[in-house]
Amino acid sequence: KQEVTQIPAALSVPEGENLVLNCSFTDSAIYNLQWFRQDPGKGLTSLLLIQSSQREQTSGRLNASLDKSSGRSTLYIAASQPGDSATYLCAISLKYNFNKFYFGSGTKLNVKP
Amino acid sequence: DTGVSQDPRHKITKRGQNVTFRCDPISEHNRLYWYRQTLGQGPEFLTYFQNEAQLEKSRLLSDRFSAERPKGSFSTLEIQRTEQGDSAMYLCASSWEDRAYGYTFGSGTRLTVV
Numbered sequence: 001k002q003e004v005t006q007i008p009a010a011l012s013v014p015e016g017e018n019l020v021l022n023c024s025f026t027d028s029a030i031y032n033l034q035w036f037r038q039d040p041g042k043g044l045t046s047l048l049l050i051q052s053s054q055r056e057q058t059s060g061r062l063n064a065s066l067d068k069s070s071g072r073s074t075l076y077i078a079a080s081q082p083g084d085s086a087t088y089l090c091a092i093s094l095k096y097n098f099n100k101f102y103f104g105s106g107t108k109l110n111v112k113p
Numbered sequence: 114d115t116g117v118s119q120d121p122r123h124k125i126t127k128r129g130q131n132v133t134f135r136c137d138p139i140s141e142h143n144r145l146y147w148y149r150q151t152l153g154q155g156p157e158f159l160t161y162f163q164n165e166a167q168l169e170k171s172r173l174l175s176d177r178f179s180a181e182r183p184k185g186s187f188s189t190l191e192i193q194r195t196e197q198g199d200s201a202m203y204l205c206a207s208s209w210e211d212r213a214y215g216y217t218f219g220s221g222t223r224l225t226v227v
Contacts, residue, residue, distance in 0.1 A: 004155070034215045043119075043204060043220035044156070089155055099169055100146070101216065103155030 002027045004092060006104035013080055014112050021075040021107045023090035028068045031098040035064050035075050036089045038106065044089065048075070052095070080111045117219035119205050125225045126195055133191045134222045138207030145188050146216065147180055149173065150202040162188060163210070195226045 003026045013019050023033075032051050036044040048057045048064040050073070056065040063076040073090055087108045091101035118137040126132050138145045143164050148156035159178070160170045164185035174180075177195075182188040192199055202223050206216040 032215065036218070041202075041223065043117075044206075044218040046215060046217065049215040091155070099144075099161055100158040100171075101148075101156075103157070105153065105155050 002092070002094065002102045004090065004102050004104040006088075006090060006107050008107060009105065010108040010110070012110040012112060015080060015082060017080050017111075018076070018078050019080055019109070021077070021088050021090075021109070023073040023075070023104055025071050025073075025092050025102070027092075027094055028071055029095045030066075030068060031093040031095045033064075033066055033073050033090060033092045034101065035062075035073075036091065038087045038089060040087075047088075077109075080109075082111045082113050085109055085111050117205055117207050117217050119203075119219040119222050121222060122220065123223045123225075125227060128197060128226055129194055131191065131193045132195055132224065133189055134203055134205075134224075135187060135189050136205030136219060137187045138205070139217055140186075141209070142207035142217070143185065143210050144208045145182055146206040146208070147188070147190050148204040148206065150204060150221070151200075156202075156204055159190075192224075195224075197226045200224055200226045 005024045007022045034049045035047040050057050050066045061078040066073045087106040089106045091103045120135045146161040147159040150156040162182040177193045180190045202221045204221045206218045
């Protein structure tokens with residue numbers, strides 16, 4: 001069974017700080033990896049999508065990396081803002097069954113003004 | 114296109130009642146997925162459709178759950194004889210046939226069984 005783990009479960013930082021969220025997975029045969037943001041009681045908003053052939057993707061203050069060999073992905077957030085406060089979820093799909101995503105439990109981020 | 118739409122946003126029902134949720138995917142997407150998310154956990158896969166065909170169902174989808182996508186457009190998820198353990202957020206997502214583009218999720222339906 002594919003396991004996706006996100007560490008830490010919760011993180012509180014002061015505004016302006018750069019931070020890294022971690023995601024690890026047990027099966028290296030990934031098809032792609034997607035990072036999502038979820039605000040309380042809301043659905044998921046896609047942030048970045050990394051194909052298995054890629055090492056990283058960037059969008060604005062966000063940068064996501066993928067290391068298949070070590071089974072890890074990181075989401076880097078530069079110059080954090082209070083509006084970044086949310087839960088961040090990573091999800092992977094596998095090459096031999098890419099019809100579903102396996103999600104981690106998320107990292108709940110609080111950026112203090 | 115306004116993205117993936119789900120209706121209702123919230124549903125409170127008494128144990129034993131039947132409930133039905135609706136999902137309208139992005140119109141160009143031929144794949145549609147249902148996930149369930151309980152408090153503090155990541156979403157878990159329930160089922161997916163390609164056009165009108167339901168191609169995979171999770172073991173989480175007990176006999177009380179049924180999903181349809183009659184014309185390959187919108188989809189419904191019905192839960193019969195609801196139980197308190199069914200309380201969760203039910204999320205719908207859609208994608209192109211080429212999953213390299215990832216998923217787009219709706220805002221979800223929050224079900225509370227009392």
